[in-house]
Amino acid sequence: MRYFIFFILFVSPFLSWRTLAQKSALVDCVFSIKGIVMDKDERRGIxxxxxxxxxxxxxxxxxxQGKFEILKLCKGNYTLSFSILSHQKYTQTIDLQENVAIEIRLVPTEYVLDEVSITSEKLPEMATQAFSELKxxxxxQTKGLPLGEALKNITGxxxxxxxxxxxxxxxxxxxxxxxxxxxxxVRLEGQQWGSEHAPEIDPFVANNLSVIKGAAGIRYGADAIGGVIMLNPKPMxxxxxxxxxxxxxxxxxxxxxxxxxMLEKGFDKKWAGLSLRVQGTLKTAGNFKTSDYYLENTGLRERNFSTTIAYQKEKFGLExxxxxxYTQIGMFTGALISNLSDMQLALQQAKPNTPSYFSHAIARPxxxxxHQLLKIAGHRQLRNAGKLTFNYALQNNQRTENDRVPLFRPQDPELYLEVTTQTAEVLWDKPIxxxxxxxxxxxFITQGNVRRFAFLIPNFRNYGGGVFWLGKLVQKQFTFEAGLRYDYRWLRAFLQNIDKQIITPTFDFHNLTGSAGVLYQxxxxxxxxxxxxxxxxxxxVNELLSNGVHQSAASFEKGNQQLTAEQAYNFNFSTNYNGKKWFLDIDFYQNFINHFIFLQPDLQVLQTIRGAFPSFSYTQANVVFRGMDAHLKYYLHENLTFSAKYSLISAYNKTIDDYLIFTPSNRxxxxxxxxxxxxxxxxxxxxxxxxxxxxxQRNVPQNSDYTAPPPAYHLINLDLGFDLALAKQTLNVHFQINNVGNVAYREYLNxxxxxxxxxxxNFVMRLLYKI
Amino acid sequence: MFKINYLGLLAVGVLLAISSCKKASEVAPDVDNEAITTVRLKLTNNANPADIVVGVWEQLTPTNPATIDISGANLRLRANAVYSGELEILDKTQKPTADISADIAGDEAVEHLLFYQPTPVSSLNVSNTTPDIPNTPTVAAGSPVLNLRIARTDRDKNSLQLGLKTTFTTGAASTGKLKVVLRHQPDTKNGTYGVGSSDFDIDFMVTIQ
Structure with a gap:
């Protein structure tokens, strides 16, 4: 998608010139400019x-149809301006020597500032990398869904x-x-290591969700092995x-x-440049239902609030x-298991034996x-020396996990983890x-984690720092990119050993990473x-130091203090075709990860007073992820579009010659x-x-899971959307039916x-009203 | 001017860094709200009250298998005898030691159910009634099994069995294991094993001679 935008904004106005090759008479003022004005995204005439x-x-x-014609023009230079309220004004200079036909694509007003900020902020980043966005x-169409579900609309x-x-x-x-x-x-920092710890984010804030697919470690630092997800709010x-x-x-x-x-306001005159915004979300749900029974205690509450104050001037800005x-999420009582035999019992049942009823109440577990985030960001245009940007953020994440009502201290949770993170970043952009x-x-990053109640991960403190350079060269149809980065991380954990003495295992890691890319238009x-x-x-820290029963997974997990850092080498090849009849976006990738850390079954059962648990140890291997994402559209008719999204993936452990567990199925x-x-x-x-x-998913490792992956499934969804004029404003209406056939299915990654x-x-209705 | 502002902001950041963090170096103790460390099964011979057999299964740190002590988890019973059983469940991580069985006998009775299952059982069920615990290993008919039958003798206020108090009836001399499971079944207790989840799940070695 990125090349697509790049292409629209920079290349298209120059390339889309079509000369009609009509040799005109020698009379001066007989030339015409014909053309069509299209919407940038929707491919429809305006x-x-x-x-x-x-x-x-x-x-x-x-x-x-968006067509226009200006006749009887003389030779010469003209500046054409295209204006309509719904779209950004656009001007185009034409040196008229013969009849000309042009195609203009306008950017909707809603996105204008966004696009501008994307281009100004993101230009030095990897334009050659696979990139998709949802906007x-x-x-x-995804409003109301958790972030992870909304992003499933992106291939890969x-x-x-x-x-x-x-x-x-x-x-x-x-x-x-x-x-x-x-x-x-700001990089979201919570307890993201846990597979039942969802990102603490309100997707309603986002005006645009974008995904960099593949290793993006140069710009974003450690951890960006698989990719980066960006939630960009509307411009102020x-x-x-x-x-x-x-x-x-x-x-x-x-x-x-x-x-x-959401409420927002800008200012003029004395306060020009100042803008304010407040935004809030309330969300509530009760027990969800499968095709024929309710899932007890699966409700949800969410209360979110955000506010922004920005001051934007020509040469500098502050935000x-x-x-x-805040969220409270009920955990399905039918998934409560204490040990291996409970798990085996659950697997033998066609459906859970918890009662099936609807309720909004959320009880234990x-x-x-x-999650709170405070961000201070600013930028300054330097005289002849580029642009300086800085970004500081303080995040505090408090997580409590409440199990069943315990015998003692029934008000207390089983687990409390509080991690406070500070990140700071200084960027210097310089066009050479x-x-x-x-x-x-x-x-820079620093983190402190404090735990209470049951032990899952220890207290820890870490510090990290990185320095990077990214360069970009545009040479005719080629764009070249390269980058280099050095990172350092230090981690000290604080925990009690078996004799109740405090021990402080300390780890440090450092790494040099690089990248290179080329784009050919x-x-x-x-x-x-x-x-x-x-x-x-x-x-x-959980990979290094966990040691105990992971209750919800019915497994005994052992950390390994000898683990070294993972190193990923990612190769991507993508092509994008955007024609009159076809749109095609195909991405092939190969991601080699050395010292990939994963839980390997020890193939033994540990007996505890709570019963038996299979034991797993964190170990490392060299693995490879290969796959292809394809997104295509075929415009069958002016009003009818066929679209397809395909994702193929395979993950293989080269060290032990076996597949990797929990790899998404092909879809x-x-x-x-x-x-x-x-x-x-x-x-x-x-x-x-x-x-x-x-x-x-047929490619699964031996002896690593409690049961075989569920069979394939097929779901039908329907959508209906339109805009209504209401009191001079527009009301967007969207109806949706998910799983129209009410099919009973199970997803491998659930x-x-x-x-x-x-x-x-599921019947869904979404309304959006803008004033 | 601009640079000074930024330095000021960075200074604020550093101040926040120093002031806002709780001490990671001060380690809070591990607290388990419902740790069961010790299960003690006391059997009294009905024919001879001086004949008392006690089995103890202990794990002082519930998350650490290294603290398991099953040296006392053995029951030596007389053949063809009837014993009265009493189960004691303790949490020794509490100071003083908490008697969980007292809570279970009281308000918690409606949420709990104990299961006693001799294993292996014969595929013809000669030793005990049909196994209550699903997936109990069985052996072919004729193979030696543990000749032991257990009946619960206490009930909760809904008249459903509880199992802290039991009667053990032994048969001919034999050896095997006795699985004891405490099922936690809030709002779902109906006398079967399947609902709820296990609070403990342990085995005693049993010799009938």
Whole structure:
């Protein structure tokens, strides 16, 4: 996608010139400019665009197809301006020597500032790397879902789930500590090592969700082995009018209700440049339902709040951002197991033997998480020396896990973990020449973790620092990129040994990583890119020092203090074709990870007073992830589009010649979308049908799981959306039916698959009203 | 001017760094809200009250298998005898030691159910009634099994069995294991094993002679 945007903004205006090759008569003023004005994303003509030639009375207005024509022009230089309220104004200079036909693509107003900020901020980053984003209608269709579920709409991204409410994104088979999530530019730091610890993020804040697929360790530092997820909020307002947005989501399954509201305001005159925004989300759900029974205690509460104050001037800007995320998530009582024999018992049952009923109440066991983020960021344009950006963030993450009501201290949780993280980053962007850009950056991180109650991971403190350089050279149709980074990490844990004495095992790691990429813009439709990147990840504290029963997994997990850092070598080849009839985005990848850390079954059972547990030890091996993501669209008709998304992946442990566990299954999604700009009293009407097929995961290692992966499944989803004019504003309406056939299925990456089916049919309604 | 501002902000950041963190170096003790460390089974011969057999299964740190002590988890019973059983469940991580069985006998009775299962059982069920515990290993008919039958003698306020108090009836001389499981079944207790999850799940070695 990135090349696509790059192409739209920079290449298309130059390449899309089409000369009609009509040798005109020698009379001077007989030339014409014909053209079509299209929407950047939607590939539809825009009606009513005002096209004027600056400094003249000539002009035109585009018709229903977006076409326009200006006749009887003389030879010479003209500046055409294209303006319409719904889109960003665009000017194009034309040296008219003969009849000309042009194609102009306008950027919707909503995205304008975003695009500008993307280009200015992201140019030095890896444009040659596989990149996808979710925004506009596609993003709106995911409102109310957890982040991990929303991102499943991007090819190559899947999710590790613990039921319907806990969902962690997986990029090309990698997750948790192997991917980074940037919330408004800040790397999210919580207890992300746990597979039932979902990202503490309110997706309603995002105006754009983007994913870098593959190792991106140079820019973002340690841990970005699998990729990076970025949540970008809307750019701050410039208008002095108060602007509001209200979003309401209702789902029948779980009787989920979510409301998110946003208020923002810019200033002018004396306070010009200042802007404010407040945003909040409330979400509630009760017991979710499979195709034929309810899942007891699977409700959810969420209360989120964020506010931004920004001051933006031509040469510098400052931003203060605060957000608080709070959630309480019920844990399915049917998935409560104490030991191996409980697990075996659960597997023998066709359905859980917990009662099936609906309730909004959340009882123990549940988890509750509060995540606060304070960010201070600023940038300054230096005279002849580029741009300096800095970003400081303080995050505090409090996680409590409550098991069943205990005999003693029934008010206390079983587990409390509080991690406080500070990150700071200084970036210096310098264009060396017009076509060479360079970025130098310094980053720091420090973390302190405090635990109470049961022992799962120890207290720890860590420090890290990194320095990097990224360069970019644009040479005609080629774009070259390269980067280099050095990182250092220090970690000290504090825990009691068996004699109750405090011990402080200390670890340090450092690493040098590099990357290189090239993008070739073959023609205006086709681009090819190749990227080689590296990234590393130091072992986390749970991998080094855990020692005990992981209750929800019914396993005894042993840490290993001898672990070394993981090192990833990632190769990507992607092609993007965007033509009149076809859109095609294909990405091949190969990710070699040396010293990959994973839990290996010891093939022995440990007896404890709570029963028997299979034991697992953290160990390392050299592994490889290979795969392909494809996204294609075929425009069957003006109003009808066929689209398909395919993700193939295979993960292999080269050290022991076996597959890797919990690798996402191959999947294919095919869809048809019928869209009309205007239908009866509605605008932007569409009707969509999609069919998702998820294959059975057959490539699994021996003796590593409690049961075989679930069979393949096939789901049908329907979509209906349109805009209504309401009190001079627009109301966006979206209906959806998920799992239309109410199919009973289990997903390999859902941890509740041992105990219960996945969700049954779900009717969803989403409303968005902007004032 | 600009640079000074930024340095100021960084200084604020550093101050926050120093002030905002709780001490990672001060390690809180491990607290398990429902640790069971010790299970003590006391059997009194009904024919001879002086004949008392006690088996103890202990793990003082519930998360650490290295602290398991099963040296006392043996029961030597007389053949063709009837014993009255009493189970004591303790949490020795509490000071003073907490008597969990007292809680279970009281308010918690409606949420708990104990299972006693001699193993292996014959595929013809000669020793005990049909195994209550699913997946109990069976042996072919004719193979030696533990000749022991256990009946619960106490009930909760819903008149469902509990199992802290039992009657053990032995048969002919034999050896085997006795699995004892405490099932925690909040809101779901119905007399079967399948609902809820296990609070403890241990084996005693049994010799009937």
């Amino acid at each position: 009606e009513g665009v005002n096209i004027s030639i600056e400094g003249s009375k000539f002009g035109a207005v585009s018709d229903a 506009g209608t596609e993003l709106a 991204v899947s999710a590790i789930q613990t039921g319907a409410t806990i969902s962690k994104p997986v990029i090309h088979g990698l997750h948790s500590n192997r991917i980074l999530i940037l919330n408004n530019g 307002p410039t208008s002095k009018n108060v602007h509001a947005e209200i979003s309401v989501v209702g789902m029948t399954n779980g009787q989920l209700g979510a409301t998110s509201a 203060l951002f605060y957000s608080r995320f 549940y988890q509750s998480i509060q 020449k017009e076509k060479i850009k360079s970025q130098v950056g310094l980053s 073959w023609n205006k439709n086709l681009s090819l890119a190749a990227h080689w990147g590296t990234a590393w990840r130091p072992p986390t 294919a999604e095919n869809g048809l979308k019928y869209a009309r700009e205007q239908l009866l009293f509605t605008k932007n009407f569409y009707l969509g049908f999609s069919s998702l097929y998820v294959a059975q 941890r509740y698959r041992y105990f219960a089916d996945d969700l049954g049919r």
